Amino acid sequence: MSGPAPPAAPAGFSLNQQTVRQWSLPELAAGCAAAGVRRVGLWREPVREYGATAAARLVRDAGLTVTSLCRGGFLTAPDPAGRAAALADNRAAVEEAAVLGTDTLVLVSGGLPPGSRDLAGARERIADALAELGPFAAGHGVRLAIEPLHPMYAADRCVVSTLGQALDLAERFPARQVGVVVDTYHLWWDDTVAAQLVRAGESGRIAAFQLADWVTPLPEGVLLGRGQLGDGCVDLRWFRERVASAGYTGAAEVEIFNPALWAREGADVLAEVLDRYRHHVL
Structure with a gap:
């Protein structure tokens, strides 16, 4: 005889795969089902390793929505050559998303x-690529979501640093x-973000909403410095309310890059994330 079903996670909650990176895809599917989580955000590397079609079947059979x-x-x-390779890789990513x-x-x-020191030129090359990729993605039922990253990543990872810059491209x-991603870890510091959220809502551009906290001191390397919800200085509830006011009705993905979380049991991390989400986001 099976036991009682787990309580459902809060409506709209999604667990990004990177938060429990220690879990394989099958472990992720089983762990989410056991915790009553019904939505997940996935990453290409583990999906490709498992096989996109097999991964789609796995999450679907577990009752999960990506x-x-x-x-x-x-x-x-x-x-x-670099441009052609990037376009080909992004077309493949679109096809994987559709699967x-x-x-x-x-x-x-x-x-x-x-x-290079040419930020404006780099952003124009992004626009040129979006002009080619946007119709291709839409033809597969997929929207490209530009994620602005904190300015500390501008040199090596993302020349789009603010929500306003992302909207300038998307529009x-x-x-x-083409839409945009609202990620609290990257945008919490920007005093224009409230107005830009209104702008994004008016044009229907918010494609994804992601949550992590900002804690200091940042670790060496900074990429893996995202904080557990409630451990830092981000007003997570404010973001959730403003995104909802802008008309966004999609999922709130918790995406935390943090080796301390990855060293723990995945089920314990997920339980803690759900508790923090209830206390600091809802």
Whole structure:
């Protein structure tokens, strides 16, 4: 005889795969089902290793919906060969997203090419790539979601640093082709973000909403410094309320890159995340 079903996770909650990176895809599916979680955000590397079609079947059989796939992007290469390779990789990412049944492909746009100081030129190359990729993605039922990253990543990872910059790019294209990601870890510091959220809502551009906290001191390397919900200085509830006021009705993905979490039992991490979400986001 089976036991009682687990209580459902809060409505709209999604667990991004990176928060419990220690779990394999089958462990992720089983762990989410055991915790009453019904939505997940996936990453391309483990999906490719498992096989996109097999991964789609796995999550579907576990009763899970894929809220986003991360990541495409890295579109700033100035040379023809680099540009062609980036476009091909992003087309493959779109196809993988479609197989998984998600309508959102998160883009990390790319940093400055080696030796370059031309931020404006790099952003224009992103726009050029979106002009080619947007119709292709829409034809697969997928929207490209530009994620602005904190300015500390501008040199090597993402020349799009603010929500305003992301919208400036996205609004060149139909909303069904290109939207934006609102990630609290990257945007909490920006005193223009409230107005930009209104702008994003008015044009229907919010494609994804992600949550992590900002804690100091940042670790060496900074990429893996995201904090557990409630451990830092981000007003997570404020973001959730403003995103909802802007008309966003999709999932809130908890995406935390943190080796201390990865060293723990995945089920314990997920239980803690759910508790923190209830106390600091809802």
